[in-house]
Amino acid sequence: MENVETLDFDKKPKKKRKLKKPVKIVLNLVLFVILFIVAILIVFNFLLSAPSSRSEVIEFSVDSGQTVDMVGRKLEKEGIIRSYFAYKVYVRTSGVNGYKAGIYKLDKSYNLKDIVSILTGNYYKEKGSTITFKEGKNIREVAKEIAKNTNITESEFLAKLEDSEYIDTLINKYWFLTNDIKNTNIYYPLEGYLFPNTYSFKENVNAETIIETMLDQTDKIFSKYKAMIDRSSYSINEIVTLSSIVEKEGIYDDDRKGISGVFYNRLKAGMSLGSDVTTYYAFKVDLGERDLTKTEINTYNPYNTRGPEMNGKLPVGAISNFGETSFEAALNPTNSEYYYFVADKSGKTHFTKTYEEHQKVIKALKEAGNWIEW
Numbered sequence: 001m002e003n004v005e006t007l008d009f010d011k012k013p014k015k016k017r018k019l020k021k022p023v024k025i026v027l028n029l030v031l032f033v034i035l036f037i038v039a040i041l042i043v044f045n046f047l048l049s050a051p052s053s054r055s056e057v058i059e060f061s062v063d064s065g066q067t068v069d070m071v072g073r074k075l076e077k078e079g080i081i082r083s084y085f086a087y088k089v090y091v092r093t094s095g096v097n098g099y100k101a102g103i104y105k106l107d108k109s110y111n112l113k114d115i116v117s118i119l120t121g122n123y124y125k126e127k128g129s130t131i132t133f134k135e136g137k138n139i140r141e142v143a144k145e146i147a148k149n150t151n152i153t154e155s156e157f158l159a160k161l162e163d164s165e166y167i168d169t170l171i172n173k174y175w176f177l178t179n180d181i182k183n184t185n186i187y188y189p190l191e192g193y194l195f196p197n198t199y200s201f202k203e204n205v206n207a208e209t210i211i212e213t214m215l216d217q218t219d220k221i222f223s224k225y226k227a228m229i230d231r232s233s234y235s236i237n238e239i240v241t242l243s244s245i246v247e248k249e250g251i252y253d254d255d256r257k258g259i260s261g262v263f264y265n266r267l268k269a270g271m272s273l274g275s276d277v278t279t280y281y282a283f284k285v286d287l288g289e290r291d292l293t294k295t296e297i298n299t300y301n302p303y304n305t306r307g308p309e310m311n312g313k314l315p316v317g318a319i320s321n322f323g324e325t326s327f328e329a330a331l332n333p334t335n336s337e338y339y340y341f342v343a344d345k346s347g348k349t350h351f352t353k354t355y356e357e358h359q360k361v362i363k364a365l366k367e368a369g370n371w372i373e374w
Helices: 021-048 068-077 084-094 112-120 122-127 139-149 154-161 164-173 207-223 226-231 236-249 253-268 276-282 324-331 355-367
Strands: 057-062 102-107 128-132 198-202 340-343 349-352
Touching: 021 084, 021 112, 057 068, 057 207, 068 084, 084 112, 102 112, 128 139, 139 154, 154 207, 164 207, 198 207, 207 226, 207 324, 236 253, 236 276, 236 324, 253 324, 253 340, 253 349, 340 355, 349 355
Parallel strands: 102 198
Antiparallel strands: 057 102, 128 198, 340 349
């Protein structure tokens, strides 16, 4: 009898199940979304990347009152970042609310995150320093500020300012520096030329970089007034010197122009400037440190305009690093018949024509308890 092979039902070939159409659509959609997100991240990371593979440092200013969005548009316009859109997304998600006004050195080889970190000050907390140099401070005070914020000591910084070969290179580089600053009676050749502002520096910055960064800012400010400088009968060093005195003598802009006018009147009349601040500088005494002695006041020094042999003369050089308003005041003084001035405790300046009137004002201020005592 022939054997008949029977087929076990469980061993029958199974048919492959086909995915239902809705499930397939969902899976394809999920895959598409993932690929889309990956593509967006790739594009966004590209927009966050540096616009250049080569280092190109440029000066970038953040002005007082500028919003984060305004700064972003400016960064894109100057080619420092690739995309304002990417910038806007990044600062919103990072909680950036504002920046400190100042001049920044930004490198086009830095990515957007580093640029924002620099502008917020966080970058230099870890990798460098941000230093604010205030108007009216002299070179010694500048050196102290640098020593507090960098690895450069006061003596190292001052020594660089006394390096005659280095000063010569700067004179060749900057149009406003002349051989007048090499006068051997000048304490610090660059006094008055290191423009006060907020600057950011990389870690391990050297003295030359700080000096030239500040001189670059001076160039930017002075260039705006070059036509007025060229028309003046005074040399650029004399204008800088007068500006530095005006900075120390006045607080308010209008007063500074009046003070400048008084000094010009006294110079033309062959009178001494009679400025206490020049005497303090001459004997390297800081204002408020102590009173000047009669001997100091009456001793000749090419900085001391209260001393002998200084009638009709400016000091040999500047006594402070000044702001733009003082520089403008020296170039555009108020025309008046005043030859004297004195400030009260509030900083308000009182102008008079004669010495007798001047003494009356001083007496009145003292009686009112409005006289400044150092």
